[in-house]
Amino acid sequence: MTTITLRVKHAPGFRVHGSPLLPSALSALSRDAIERMLLSAGNEAFAIGDLFDVSLAPKTGEADDEASIVIEGDARWLDGVGAQLDAGSVRVTGSVGDYAGLRMTGGTLDIEGDAGHFTGCEMRGGRLTVAGHSGDFVAGARTGAMEGMTGGTLVVAGNTGARLADRMRRGTVLIGGDTGDYAASRLVAGTIGIAGRLGAHYGYGMRRGTLLLLQRPERVPPTFTAGGRGFDVFWSLFARALAAQCSEFASASALMKQRLAPFAALDARTLPQRYAGDLAVDGRGELLIVE
Template sequence: MSGWKLTLKQAPRLRVDLRSLSPAALAGLSAGAVAKLGVWHGKESLALAELFTIAPHTDDELRFEGDLSHCDRIGWQLGGGRIRIEGPAGDYLGAGMSAGEIIASGHAGLLAACEMSGGRLDIGGNAGDFAASPLPGSMDGMRGGTLLVRGSVGARFGDRMRRGSALVFGDAGDFLASRMVAGTIAVAGRVGAHAAHGMRRGTVVLASATPTPLPTFAETVYDFGVIWALLSRDLARAGGPFAALVAARPRRLVGDLASDGKGELLLVNP
């Protein structure tokens, strides 16, 4: 599979839908065929060459360069291969991806990693509201894979999350892990109000934040050292603020007792 580098010529006036571009879709195409591919710019279909400078790339990846904050659905339902973004990305980054890797150096818009079921998404900056959550009108959030956000995230991060691991190196907004069903979320920085509201199962690790727990969470007293040793080692592989977790002894609360009550909130620095 040959690689391609797409450099944005100038910031588009309207939102651009790039869901049709993936390493597999562009594999084996000539430069002329890639240039003629149609993408939606608002309600108008434009040839890819009208928006991007197109060049072969030596690495086996699809590479975007420029300010793509108005370019949505990059890596939509990605099933394999690698996408690299040098700059900010728009909404729905990596939504529905099941395999492969997306590496973005800048910020991401709304709804990143929604209904992601596999693969790895690494966001170098911040992510907007509803990351790792359900798509509008759906019931299930992130379903698998690994999500790394090197900056901060907005509200409703991990809403209805069902599986996978999501790590936030910065802060998180309100309603972190709301209605969470399963999976693991770890946040290195501060968290907003109502963390784990409606949580049914799953694990939320707060590496430094000490929020006032909801009244529907209860503290446990039994020893969970073996489970924590395994989990902390896994999280420590991400490095940065998570590297020191292996030496911590967190406080454990269970809840949300108003929902199913089988989730756990681990406060590393209570």
């Protein structure tokens, strides 16, 4: 297969919607055809060739049968990178805008810089990694939607904003830094691990699922109650699985390895403190705090 490289020419000064930049859509096209493709920018449209230098090269190494796209340069103005991604790989050497990985169902999206708001929003499958920071509603739901992330694995090595994993129903989210307010709000199911500090009102409306904290918060919400036994086997398997996942992600960069080190260092033999909640709703969520 071919690796398609899009090198940013310059910041255009306006927002551009990059969701058409998918391996499955571009892999069969020639360089000229790719350059002529249009990307929407508000009420206007611009050719890919006006915004990027396009080059194609035969892919070498593992997974040669998978198409791949590499976006080189700072593309904070480019929204929707990897949106609806279903197969192949997209790698960004800089930063991107909002809605990266929106509703992606497969493939891999690796961002070596920062991402904007709604990263991995309503994600269904695949793997999404952000080596830097991200904004609000990571793995969450858009306004009016009933479900956030429902599958796949999402890793942000840095900090995230508010409403992390709002209405999340399934999948795994790992955050190497701090989070904003309302982390894991209205969580239905799935697994969230946070290595840094939390904002206010975390676990608000949490129904089920697991929220793992590697730092003890200033306070535990009053609607969570301590207790629970007999989860030693679960914890042993859970901690080892996280360590294995982190080893895989850490191979991507030294920064990723450094920020995910607390997850890789979890002791499967030492049980965390367990709380159940949010008792104001269903009350079957699980809050695990590593001492």
